[in-house]
Amino acid sequence: MSRALRSTLLSLRDLLLSAGPLAFLAVGLLVLAYWWLNPTPPKTVTLATGPAQSAYEEFGKRYQKALAAEGIEVRLLPSEGSSANLQLLRDGQADLAFVQGGTAELQPDDPDTLVSLGNLFVEPVWIFYRTEAALRMHERHRLDSLRQLRGMRVNVGSEGSGVPTLMDKLLEANRLDKGAVVMSRLEETPATVDFLAGRLDALVFASAPESLMVQMLLQTPGVQLLDIAQHEAYARRFPFLSPVTLPRGVVDLATNVPARDVRMVASTTSLLARDSTHPALLTLFAQNAQRLHSNPGWFNRAREFPNMRHSELPIAKEGERAINEPIPMMQRYLPFWMANLIERMWLVLGILLATLLPLSRIVPPLYQFRVRSRVFRWYGRLREIEDTVESEPDKHPAMLKALDALEAQVEKITVPLSYADELYALRNHIHLVRKKLLRAQTGEEAAAAT
Structure with a gap:
């Protein structure tokens, strides 16, 4: 897998993990609103008409034909009358x-x-x-x-x-x-x-x-x-x-x-x-x-x-x-089921947007934190090596190997280009600690020679 592709996939993963809770909340609220409002009508309805050959029966057949065009089955129930x-x-x-x-x-x-x-x-x-x-x-x-x-x-x-x-x-x-x-x-x-x-x-x-x-x-x-x-x-x-x-x-x-x-x-x-x-x-x-x-x-x-x-x-x-x-504008241009769904859900959608828009502000900081944490979490190890260099001179060779291992791990880190400065800053800090370690090690060797 190329480095560019891997970087893109990681960025998408971080974005999904950052926005996932908000998206899950939005979907949950939509499902709850849909269940509560029940915008989709049943597919069958019963209409009581009247005796055979009556005007009620004739009008019942007309309604039956009209609603069939919307996918609704009208069951006519004959009766004695009103x-x-x-x-x-x-x-x-x-x-x-x-x-x-x-x-x-x-x-x-x-x-x-x-x-x-x-x-x-x-x-x-x-x-x-x-x-x-x-x-x-x-x-x-x-x-x-x-x-x-x-x-x-x-x-x-x-x-x-x-x-x-x-x-x-x-x-x-x-x-x-x-x-x-x-x-x-x-x-x-x-x-x-x-x-x-x-x-x-x-x-x-x-x-x-x-x-x-x-x-x-x-x-x-x-x-x-x-x-x-x-x-x-x-x-x-x-x-x-x-x-x-x-x-x-x-x-x-x-x-x-x-x-x-x-x-x-x-x-x-x-x-x-x-x-x-x-x-x-x-x-x-x-x-x-x-x-x-x-x-x-x-x-x-x-x-x-x-x-x-x-x-x-x-x-x-x-x-x-x-x-x-007059007939609502949406019903003039959209199928009834879609226009009805929008009409019955628009208020809920408005409330949902008003609620989620402020919450959405936490997504960029959360995404930024996830990306930067891939870099910053190695500073703890780097500080640990630096402290050991200063307090335990006898472990300089081991710390040099630990520093090489840390640098190898950092080489594998992939971040978006907008965060590359922080990755290069980590590499530069590793280089500074290595120089400090090498100077200390050279000084110890010179002191031992005299």
């Missing part, structure tokens, strides 16, 4: 869920364990009735009040959908007791079959317009949509409801469906999550909600949703940030 979704969140079987406002009673501890990512879309209360039933019961084609459902066979949806709870509140406000309306609680598909077959007079859905059942019934001959003339009054009485209007011809302009504006009431559906759900997952869902729900629809203009109005639960900071702020 109330069932809320219970799935409480039981920990789902991480996120679609829940419709006003369709379920919140428990006292829900605000402590659940958060909202904002209101995503409106879900009108679709009350379809058969024209034949309206003629039979009221001798008129069109109905405009919930009181006109008296005596009809009405399906209000399954218990888990939350629609029965909502309809109980609305019928009670109209002073209709439970016996005044013959209510059934079938799921959407069998209820629709019975309705079209004439075994039911009316159907009640609470769903977004994207529902296939709604799309089909709106264009079915002999089926009409209840026009709620008092829709403004319902919104005043029930804070979770909003008055909406289905514009004339919005379903099909060519065939003019519906043939006139239809007044309706609607609640808003929120995306709820357990507060223990990983923040990065909440960020992904909240950001994708901006893309999936910001388009204009039958009941809203562009960018009206998502929003934070009339939320029954606390808004998660991730949802609030996605609604009120």
Whole structure:
């Protein structure tokens, strides 16, 4: 091995040994911060949706596709509807869920364990009735009040959908007791079959317009949509409801469906999550909600949703940030996982740098000490030889050999060029001690000769 290479390797070794403790401390603090902050989200998340062919299922598939692009698997958990979704969140079987406002009673501890990512879309209360039933019961084609459902066979949806709870509140406000309306609680598909077959007079859905059942019934001959003339009054009485209007011809302009504006009431559906759900997952869902729900629809203009109005639960900071702020700059240019890691770790990195920078000042002195110690440790031996020369003249020959051995050891020392002056100073001091030893030895020989 050449002398230059050996010198380089020794310098690197000294540098690593000097900076090693600081580097070990930095790595240890980073590992501790990573474990504490847990910046990497889990690869799977469970989203409670709703019945088959519902708007919840359709939106669930869109979220599933969007998050798959980020390497996150979204497992869709079918349910009976809004109330069932809320219970799935409480039981920990789902991480996120679609829940419709006003369709379920919140428990006292829900605000402590659940958060909202904002209101995503409106879900009108679709009350379809058969024209034949309206003629039979009221001798008129069109109905405009919930009181006109008296005596009809009405399906209000399954218990888990939350629609029965909502309809109980609305019928009670109209002073209709439970016996005044013959209510059934079938799921959407069998209820629709019975309705079209004439075994039911009316159907009640609470769903977004994207529902296939709604799309089909709106264009079915002999089926009409209840026009709620008092829709403004319902919104005043029930804070979770909003008055909406289905514009004339919005379903099909060519065939003019519906043939006139239809007044309706609607609640808003929120995306709820357990507060223990990983923040990065909440960020992904909240950001994708901006893309999936910001388009204009039958009941809203562009960018009206998502929003934070009339939320029954606390808004998660991730949802609030996605609604009120643009996408962070790092996420525009970096993959989400990297941008999320930097975003969640930057404060820790700043604190770490503020701590380690002062400590790093000890590295140069420590490195200097290690290099100089390779030279200075031989001065002890040199002083020992010099003291022996002065105190024990009879050992001069032995000390001369010890000095030669010391010089041979010093010849093997390798130091960086910046410290070469100290190495040559040691060699010069060895030479001075040798001259002193030789003079003493010459003087002794001259004295002995006389």
